[in-house]
Amino acid sequence: MRNFQHFNPASLAQATTTLSSKPDAWVIAGGIDLLGEMKNGIIQPGTLVNLKTLPNLDYIKFSESDGLRIGAMATLAKIEAHPDIRKHFTVLSQAAHSVATPQIRNVGTLGGNLCQRPRCWYYRNPAFHCLKKGGKECFSVSGENKYNAILGGGPVFIVHPSDCAPALISLGAEVTVAGPRGKRSMPLEKFFILPTENPLRENRLQAGEVVTEVHVPPFHDAGSSSSAHRSVYLKVKERGAWDFALASAAVSMETNAGMCRSVRVVLGGVAPIPWRCPQAEKTCMGKQIDEALAAEAGKASLAQAVPLGKNDYKVEMAANLIKRALLMCSASSASPR
């Protein structure tokens, strides 16, 4: 790791101005992902702009009328344990809980989790000057690609590593970013970009911009006796802790009298962005969810998958996860079998 300046800005405005004026300035929140990249020599910041000392960026606010607002600096540990999140936004609490280890969740922030860089081992290894780092080749294509993308890949085949992003997209979340020219908001789903748009980046943040807030809107008729909202996050990994998803599924569903009234299905670990599955949603809309329908929804979502040679297993795994998550969210079968 190279030497660097550590800068505590007095305000968010000063943070974004510094970030946009210095080309080798990087933003640091929890630092979990950033320090790894610095130690591996992937990036060599001259200045780190620290957000930890800025006030009022780590809140978690919930009301029935406004929904959920989370400051970008809220830690994953706070999110997973928050009673309102556990109660109303289970998928998010489960996703935050599934990240890495308790130590990392105590330090890692929501903003950092959404903006973390890919975990592809070619990207993380300084020995490979890969396409993601401005090189010419995505080494995973003919290399060791068991963890790489089966959907939306090309020309790079990373998978987006965030657990919180699929969960939040399934909840219809919006993200707010602040930059030197002020704040702007967009659906979180639109925040992420495919490598065809820019192979070097995973999101729409512009120079000097940082994520400041995530907002989850309230549900339409929470409180109506016949309607229910359930959400779930399922994640498969190769070991019990400190591992990224081989595949994950976030499903958020509103049912009324056992019928699916609205549903969002998002996969993690299978594509360069959190992967929304409209086919699964269409399959379920207006219907009562049973085993056959859930299985069909899962299969339909993966119909376009293009495995790379060593990641075929993800197709079946992701379809299974969608099926199970849908069944868990539907009122008829609340517990997994």
Next chain:
Amino acid sequence: MIDDEKTQKPIPPGQDQEYEESEVNIEGRRVTVRTRKVPPLPDWTKTEIVGQPVPRVDGVDKVTGRAKYTSDVQLPHMLYAIAVRSELPHARIKNISIEKALAHPGVHAVLLPKDVERYIMGNPFAGTLPLLTLEPKYTGEEIAVVAAETELQAEDAARLIQVDYEPLPFVLDPEVSMTDKSPVKFFPEGNFTGGGFGQRKIGQPSVHTRGDLDVGFKEADHIFEETFRTEPQQHACMEVHGTTASWDGDHLTVWESTQGVFGVQEEISRVFTLPMNDVRVIGTHMGGGFGSKGGAGKQTMLAVLMARRTGRPVKMVLSRHEDFMGVYRPASIQHYKVGVKNDGRLTAIEMKSVNAVGAYMSGSMWGNSSPMTQQMYACANVRTEDRAVFTNTPPPGAMRGPSNVQNAWGLEQLMDLIAHKLNMDPIELRMRNDVKVDQVTHQPYHSKGLAECFKLGAEKFHWDEKRLRRNDPASTKKYGVGMASQIWGGGGGPPATAIVKINQDGSINLLTGAADIGTGTRTVMSQICAEELGVAVDRIHVTNADTETTPYTLPSYGSITLASSGPAVRSAANDAKRQLLDLAAGSLGVKPEELSSKDGFIFVTAQPDKRMKFEAAAGAMPERTLVGRGYRGPNPKGQSLNAFGAQFCEVEIDIHSGEVKVLKFVAAHDSGRVINPHTFASQVKGGITMGTGYALSERRLIDKNTGVPVTASLLEYRPPTSLDAPVDIEVYSVDVPYTANNIGAKGVGEPPLIATAPAIANAVYHATGVRVKSNPITPEKIIDGLKSLGGRT
């Protein structure tokens, strides 16, 4: 270290009658050494301290951070050294530019291959390794070393060294390397040699053969042909490899994270032609070795040279990334053909193994995976061939249960497969092939508690009941049970010397050269010493693993530490006690042989109230100090000393996700007398945890297109976390009497890892019908396996 040359050293004239020959089995290698005849001590019939769960004597030091490891050593004016490593798996280096690095602030020196070429590590038997090279043969091989005043300066300087490579062809896959298609020729005679400790010849496998395979296969009712594969396993020690070296004039002190300070001392002394009394190696506390720290490392020699060059102490501790580019357990491919009678008796075993051993001869010692096949089950017709195949990968080394761990993955799954086919209890199949004689040496086992392990383990696990349980076909969760068994050495042997010093206040210093590699050596040696002297453990202070202050013992490898050094410690304590009783006899007016020492008192055995305090006797010592010496005597002649065990496990598999969870383990081991149930259980639990990683998640992978390792971190290599280690591990000792040494104990360091992974694989099969023949058993393999079974997922 023991090598062949040394075992043949003549004994000085006139001393022959005091010595005799003894066989020692280290990591499966049998060596004959001469050793002092030691007067036998009576077996301990009833023990007060030995056998008790005494807390670790250094536990508080360790948990408070007070224990000083090699990485903790800080010396005034110390420099930090870092290696420049090859970025390519095979290359010729055309030029190395060091000017920029030398001009970097804080940099003191750079060592290049030409500066160190006269210093060669290793020996002709083991194979040699260059310290630095101009023709790297694997990614990560050392090319140059730079030393600077801070770690950061050294890192920056290492990056400023410009290496110009001419890339050369490379080969990673041993099955390619063995053929004519190999782009690299390692030796004119071929790209493989025999694996293991025997005479190895390039181009020829090492072979064990007995009986007649044709006859055996003709007798068989069933013939099984199967291939199993194992991935390389990395040691991933909590403390990475490292050295701090400091010269004081011509006297060298080296702090080394090592399993054996004397091996390191010998190697330094030989490589640099230094008298041994000028080479002090200290390794009191160290954070795990698992075989990877059996002797000196390249960083040891480079730190010593750099310290000499700069006139400053030099610390060279590898980064975790560098550590992962180094030593490991080699990969294996095991082809089996086995003949079996309807009643389960084995009639023939043919096994051919291919083991990838890196680019240097030194790796070939670890390139065999057949010792269990040769020994474990009664079979008259056996042929094994082990090929150690050269590849452009780092040199492998010993790793906890070398060879047997790989071998058990194949053999113990094969036995399970046969049992299922014959519709027989896997325990019953194993018992039908039980054998009391070591089929390789033709010597009887001194003791073999395997049947007892099966019986006790099966009972505690409720094997009979659990084995017959059926899964709910509608559930996505499947449960299964599996078991496996193991054999290992662990009898220990000479040479080992210990010194027990009694001070005038009755306090005791125990000096032993033995390393405590996290196993609890210091604690169990204190217990042995305390038991023999009849005093409490807290009266004893242990000094260990320091070549200047402690006497020689073999390194802590091959599960030999307890059974090698333990008997020497008892002998030394006994020697000290006899001297003290001689003195006390005068004060108490009796003959020394009428006295006993127990609970801090020396008393007349027949008249216990006629007594004096231990410290009172010590206070009367005319020399104010008393020194007891003890030696490890020979092992019994004509017997094989082995440790046995059986492990049982239960798994839960989610057939949707492919995830495997280990719910329970029951381990029953035959290790002779258990000195400390705490440290015994810790060893077994540690082995099972390590085996769980080997079975389920750990994988070292080198990118096939570039030859660069892509799993060189704790994240990407995936050792088990606390959530992966089985929560419920029950550990049992079968306590079969063992009298081959004066403490009645065998080693338990390596045995607990050997059966773990195949037991899990067998349970996975029992749960799902999927036979996973290559480790690790990842979700991907379960999903693919279920798919090929056509099962519903």
